[in-house]
Amino acid sequence: MTPEQLPETAAGELLTLQRAAFLAEARAHHDLDLPPLLETLEQVRAVFADPAVTVWGLRDGSRIVAAVRLRVHGDAAQIGRLAVAPDRQCEGLGTALLLAAEAAAPAAVRTFRLTTGEFSAGPLRLYARNGYRETHRTPEGVHELVHLEKVRVRARS
Ligand SMILES: CC(C)(COP(=O)(O)OP(=O)(O)OC[C@H]1O[C@@H](n2cnc3c(N)ncnc32)[C@H](O)[C@@H]1OP(=O)(O)O)[C@@H](O)C(=O)NCCC(=O)NCCS
Numbered sequence: 001m002t003p004e005q006l007p008e009t010a011a012g013e014l015l016t017l018q019r020a021a022f023l024a025e026a027r028a029h030h031d032l033d034l035p036p037l038l039e040t041l042e043q044v045r046a047v048f049a050d051p052a053v054t055v056w057g058l059r060d061g062s063r064i065v066a067a068v069r070l071r072v073h074g075d076a077a078q079i080g081r082l083a084v085a086p087d088r089q090c091e092g093l094g095t096a097l098l099l100a101a102e103a104a105a106p107a108a109v110r111t112f113r114l115t116t117g118e119f120s121a122g123p124l125r126l127y128a129r130n131g132y133r134e135t136h137r138t139p140e141g142v143h144e145l146v147h148l149e150k151v152r153v154r155a156r157s
Pocket residue numbers: 021022024025081082083084085088089090091092093094095096115116117120122123125126
């Protein structure tokens with residue numbers, strides 16, 4: 001599977017994937033109102049129309065099995081909504097897509113930032129394994145949002 005930039009026509013399938021994947025996080029945080037679960041189809045479509053955002057995905061045949069968003073702002077990029085279909089987790093797809101989105105970021109990007117919930121044990125392990133370090137926490141409803149950052153390492157030319 002090769003990471004590909006997803007088109008706006010994938011918005012509906014993307015939302016379905018997102019809702020299925022983030023349900024486990026909602027249970028872990030005892031909070032069904034997580035932003036990825038509340039996002040509407042119109043909001044997902046608007047993301048595709050935003051020139052600062054690229055949406056990357058992995059397809060198995062025609063089916064989207066993983067997706068992630070990258071929002072570039074100056075020399076930083078915010079990574080969000082990393083999601084893998086529940087039946088395809090723990091195959092390395094989430095890690096592969098995260099690293100592919102980082103690699104595809106414009107050369108000006110020096111720092112990657114992302115957030116995850118304090119009880120998201122799997123994602124926290126995945127991000128730590130891939131070089132992300134906690135910077136701070138902020139309150140998010142009944143739990144805390146963990147803010148993580150990774151400084152980009154340039155390949156030697
Ligand atoms: C978080 C998430 C994106 C990870 O995706 P994933 O494809 O399952 O991640 P990976 O397979 O790369 O890594 C996860 C585990 O699989 C293991 N793994 C990696 N490659 C593997 C392979 N080829 N075969 C078997 N296991 C593998 C890893 O060791 C890792 O184990 P651990 O984290 O329990 O120690 C996915 O679980 C998900 O969609 N979760 C819900 C949404 C969410 O929480 N997103 C992030 C919020 S910021």
